[in-house]
Amino acid sequence: METTSVKPQFSEAAKAEIERICKQYPPERRKSALLPVLHIAQAEFGGWVSPEVQDLVAEVIGIKPIEVYEVSSFYTMFNLKPVGKHVLEICRTGPCMLRGSDELTAHLERITGAKVNGATSPDGLFTLKEVECLAACGFAPIVQVREKYYEQLDTPAAVDAMLTELRNQVHRPALPWEETGLPNALANN
Amino acid sequence: MGRKLLTEHINVEGIDTLEVYRKHGGYRSVEKALKTMTPDEVVEEVKKSGLRGRGGAGFPTGMKWSFLAKPEGVPRYLVCNADESEPGTFKDRQLMSKLPHLLVEGMITSSYALGANTSYIYIRGELLYVLRILEKAIAEAYAAGFLGKNILGSGYDLDLHVHPGGGAYICGEETALLESLEGKRGNPRNKPPFPAVQGLYARPTVVNNVESIAAVVPIINDGGEEYAKIGVGRSTGTKLFSACGHLNKPGIYEIELGLPVEEFIYSDEYCGGIWKGRDLKAVVAGGSSVPILPKDLILKTAAGEQRLMTYESLSDGGFVTGTMLGSGGFIAMDETTCIVRNTWSFSRFYHHESCGQCSPCREGTGWLEKVLHRLEHGHGHMEDIDLLVSVAKQIEGNTICPLGEAAAWPVAAAVRHFRDEFEWHVTHAKEAAQPGAVYQSKSVLV
Numbered sequence: 001m002e003t004t005s006v007k008p009q010f011s012e013a014a015k016a017e018i019e020r021i022c023k024q025y026p027p028e029r030r031k032s033a034l035l036p037v038l039h040i041a042q043a044e045f046g047g048w049v050s051p052e053v054q055d056l057v058a059e060v061i062g063i064k065p066i067e068v069y070e071v072s073s074f075y076t077m078f079n080l081k082p083v084g085k086h087v088l089e090i091c092r093t094g095p096c097m098l099r100g101s102d103e104l105t106a107h108l109e110r111i112t113g114a115k116v117n118g119a120t121s122p123d124g125l126f127t128l129k130e131v132e133c134l135a136a137c138g139f140a141p142i143v144q145v146r147e148k149y150y151e152q153l154d155t156p157a158a159v160d161a162m163l164t165e166l167r168n169q170v171h172r173p174a175l176p177w178e179e180t181g182l183p184n185a186l187a188n189n
Numbered sequence: 190m191g192r193k194l195l196t197e198h199i200n201v202e203g204i205d206t207l208e209v210y211r212k213h214g215g216y217r218s219v220e221k222a223l224k225t226m227t228p229d230e231v232v233e234e235v236k237k238s239g240l241r242g243r244g245g246a247g248f249p250t251g252m253k254w255s256f257l258a259k260p261e262g263v264p265r266y267l268v269c270n271a272d273e274s275e276p277g278t279f280k281d282r283q284l285m286s287k288l289p290h291l292l293v294e295g296m297i298t299s300s301y302a303l304g305a306n307t308s309y310i311y312i313r314g315e316l317l318y319v320l321r322i323l324e325k326a327i328a329e330a331y332a333a334g335f336l337g338k339n340i341l342g343s344g345y346d347l348d349l350h351v352h353p354g355g356g357a358y359i360c361g362e363e364t365a366l367l368e369s370l371e372g373k374r375g376n377p378r379n380k381p382p383f384p385a386v387q388g389l390y391a392r393p394t395v396v397n398n399v400e401s402i403a404a405v406v407p408i409i410n411d412g413g414e415e416y417a418k419i420g421v422g423r424s425t426g427t428k429l430f431s432a433c434g435h436l437n438k439p440g441i442y443e444i445e446l447g448l449p450v451e452e453f454i455y456s457d458e459y460c461g462g463i464w465k466g467r468d469l470k471a472v473v474a475g476g477s478s479v480p481i482l483p484k485d486l487i488l489k490t491a492a493g494e495q496r497l498m499t500y501e502s503l504s505d506g507g508f509v510t511g512t513m514l515g516s517g518g519f520i521a522m523d524e525t526t527c528i529v530r531n532t533w534s535f536s537r538f539y540h541h542e543s544c545g546q547c548s549p550c551r552e553g554t555g556w557l558e559k560v561l562h563r564l565e566h567g568h569g570h571m572e573d574i575d576l577l578v579s580v581a582k583q584i585e586g587n588t589i590c591p592l593g594e595a596a597a598w599p600v601a602a603a604v605r606h607f608r609d610e611f612e613w614h615v616t617h618a619k620e621a622a623q624p625g626a627v628y629q630s631k632s633v634l635v
Contacts, residue, residue, distance in 0.1 A: 024309075024348075024350040024352070026390065029371070029372075029390060031371065031372035031373075032352070032370060032371055032372045033372065034372035035314065035352070035353055035354060035355045035369065035372065036352065036353055038355065039314065039317065039353060039355075061372075063372075067372070070374060071355070071372065071373065071374055074355075074357065074374040074375065074544075075314070075354070075355025075356050075357050075375075076355070076356040076357065077314045077315065077355045077356035078355060078356075089315075092534070092537075093276045093477075093534060093535075093538050094276050094277070094473075094477055094520065094531055094534045094535050094538070095276055095277050095433045095434055095520050097530075097531070097534050098433075098434045098435060098520070098522060098526065098531070099433075099434070099435075131315075131356070132274075132276075132358065132538050132541055132542060133274055133275070133276040133277075133358070133477075133538065134315055135273045135274060135278060135279045135281075135282045135313065135315070135316070136279050136282065137276065137277050137278070137279050137431060137433035137434075137439070137518070137520070138279055138431060138432060138433045138439035138440045138441065139279075139439070140433065140439075144315060147317045147318040147321075148318065149318075176321055176324075
């Protein structure tokens with residue numbers, strides 16, 4: 001989708017959640033809220049944080065945009081480019097590798113048509129991203145999609161079940177502060 | 190059957206709710222500490238328990254607490270390190286998601302001991318779903334009067350918050366964690382000053398691992414001396430091990446320190462042996478940073494004694510023939526495992542996670558990854574093997590934080606114990622580069 005020149009805005013529910021979070025830190029330390037607010041921004045604006053969204057984050061917290069850029073580029077959870085509807089984060093670290101993460105990655109590339117750490121699937125549904133240890137090594141191999149862990153994906157049936165569940169998701173799952181009816185359609189899909 | 194001080198009720202239906210948790214003795218340590226003990230008495234019990242930091246370093250928790258500076262009128266903080274990211278380690282995630290109130294209770298009792306009125310749980314960003322579970326538990330604790338103003342009429346106030354990271358292993362290092370909590374890149378700080386003097390917002394701060402904080406609960410309930418009766422020597426109490434890799438029953442196990450490694454791997458009460466009826470090749474006993482040991486050395490020390498799951502026994506023989514207990518991330522590898530490939534995977538991890546602040550680590554981890562990549566993919570040279578050892582040595586001790594060592598140790602140990610397998614990757618390059626190719630290495634003792 002083309003980027004528009006309209007300035008992005010947080011939903012009212014997200015604004016309230018951001019203010020709740022900012023109050024967790026001393027008043028002169030609102031910058032502490034940066035990582036939690038970036039997570040909210042990524043969830044609100046279609047799974048990635050554009051420069052415009054990062055500027056908005058700076059504005060609501062009351063810090064300089066550069067303070068957001070230098071942090072968003074350091075932490076690997078923030079996607080700085082547009083992504084598909086679902087970002088599949090595949091753990092590739094040793095313990096998952098021992099239980100078949102290489103095979104899982106190859107299998108996911110084959111059936112979705114997406115390239116790992118590259119092009120989103122032609123249908124726009126899936127982006128495949130290799131990540132490092134997700135702290136679930138006893139249930140390897142693992143894929144994380146947003147806040148959910150899909151574990152023991154060592155059979156085609158388990159992988160199919162995950163993909164079917166995701167294909168059937170019209171909207172992303174509601175976040176706690178959205179329970180009172182906020183439309184949670186994916187912003188850029 | 191060993192005693193379970195932390196996980197006894199982990200599978201009880203509804204144990205994540207305050208009501209059920211209370212029915213199983215929950216929040217007794219808060220009542221006992223706030224109503225009958227001074228903060229210093231709580232610290233004293235933790236000292237007596239001999240509890241050692243469960244995040245990996247094994248530093249005595251009570252002693253760490255006693256270092257906290259207490260200048261008049263300056264707020265101080267307790268920060269819980271829930272940035273569990275050491276490959277092979279997943280105990281804190283299990284503990285927090287199933288027993289959120291145990292951590293909340295531990296945070297209240299520990300914060301009281303340290304005189305902190307605001308405390309934070311810094312949880313890795315990938316675990317946002319666990320953050321939601323913790324926030325729910327915290328809300329219940331506020332409603333029940335265990336958090337907030339004048340807790341249980343004691344006059345003690347405490348606010349507790351959960352803060353997510355953004356996906357960076359380095360933030361498990363305590364000063365990087367504090368930088369991150371301040372909304373910055375996770376670059377570790379030079380020390381001194383230590384966090385006990387200048388931590389969060391340049392104020393005195395204690396940073397403790399999730400499991401250490403949870404252990405404070407049984408220590409206060411039953412007394413430090415009771416806790417210290419469990420275990421062997423300076424390895425007191427119980428410890429959570431995350432077992433993964435080629436085991437029949439991977440998962441988390443709370444063990445009494447002192448259990449023989451052999452029993453842990455093969456007994457049906459624990460990991461139930463190696464999967465698919467295969468033989469064990471090697472073990473990484475304490476998270477990916479600690480030296481890998483071949484089967485014979487993980488089961489018995491070089492002197493032929495049974496290896497026990499204690500800080501001392503696992504490190505018996507130093508890095509020549511021993512390893513470390515670390516975070517308790519126990520990775521077992523069967524006979525079909527390619528050690529070069531596994532070492533490359535770990536090096537790729539450390540290269541990816543290096544914050545880039547110190548040249549030896551930023552450049553060195555890249556070299557390790559590249560050299561291991563070419564060895565694994567059939568383009569290596571014999572001199573590469575010593576090059577790995579040389580690069581590892583040049584990283585070690587030359588960085589601000591221990592990520593450098595964490596990257597260097599696994600490589601040095603793999604070459605030390607499996608040099609013949611590395612050599613085979615050069616002499617049989619084409620064969621070695623085939624997917625699934627494995628050399629049946631005999632372990633080589635230096």
